[in-house]
Amino acid sequence: MPLQPVTPPHPPARILVVDDHPIIREGLSALLSAQPDLMICGEASNIREALKFVADTQPDVAIVDIALDGENGLDLVRRMKVISPQLRVVVVSMYDDELYAERALDAGAMGYLNKQVASRNIVLAIRQLLAGQRYLSEETEARIAARENDSIPAGARQGLSALTNRELEVFKMIGNGMTTAEIAESLFLSVKTVETHRQKIKLKLDLKTPAELSREAVRFVLASGS
Numbered sequence: 001m002p003l004q005p006v007t008p009p010h011p012p013a014r015i016l017v018v019d020d021h022p023i024i025r026e027g028l029s030a031l032l033s034a035q036p037d038l039m040i041c042g043e044a045s046n047i048r049e050a051l052k053f054v055a056d057t058q059p060d061v062a063i064v065d066i067a068l069d070g071e072n073g074l075d076l077v078r079r080m081k082v083i084s085p086q087l088r089v090v091v092v093s094m095y096d097d098e099l100y101a102e103r104a105l106d107a108g109a110m111g112y113l114n115k116q117v118a119s120r121n122i123v124l125a126i127r128q129l130l131a132g133q134r135y136l137s138e139e140t141e142a143r144i145a146a147r148e149n150d151s152i153p154a155g156a157r158q159g160l161s162a163l164t165n166r167e168l169e170v171f172k173m174i175g176n177g178m179t180t181a182e183i184a185e186s187l188f189l190s191v192k193t194v195e196t197h198r199q200k201i202k203l204k205l206d207l208k209t210p211a212e213l214s215r216e217a218v219r220f221v222l223a224s225g226s
Contacts, residue, residue: 014041016059081108111135175217
């Protein structure tokens with residue numbers, strides 16, 4: 001009786017890990033490499049390295065931190081999707097889900113994980129992305145569903161959620177003690193543009209003085225652990 005052909009196992013999904021902390025990269029890589037259906041195809045610490053890996057290796061999934069040594073991980077997500085539209089991205093960050101999960105989805109990510117629970121949930125998140133499903137915490141899913149049914153325009157919402165990605169980035173830099181000139185240099189903006197961002201932040205957060213802005217920015221940084 002002739003032997004039946006054996007269907008080869010599906011090749012493991014290729015994963016790119018992007019984080020500016022070597023210990024985090026190594027930990028995620030070791031965790032994922034232990035899964036028979038997953039393999040690490042690259043590690044990157046900044047946007048330039050990550051974009052090169054995407055172009056050269058065409059990973060199936062990218063794990064991206066938001067804060068990449070002064071660079072914005074959400075900008076990286078957008079640029080990755082231009083190079084590889086089919087790439088599935090999960091953002092992993094210390095930042096509060098309420099502030100960043102929806103921003104990550106808007107940038108093109110399919111999932112968002114807080115680093116405090118990443119080691120427990122990252123494998124499940126990746127497998128959901130590979131199955132074509134997004135991955136968010138139950139609380140974030142509920143909040144997004146509520147907002148989708150909300151008749152209040154997004155621009156009318158108050159608080160940090162009303163800030164644009166760039167404004168939130170400037171707010172964080174203020175909280176880290178950077179001057180307007182330093183922020184402008186870091187973001188390749190003019191001092192006048194940064195001042196405009198500062199004024200818009202004050203207006204949206206109902207802050208009256210530069211001192212109030214600095215105080216609230218420091219509180220934000222301390223609360224988010226960034």
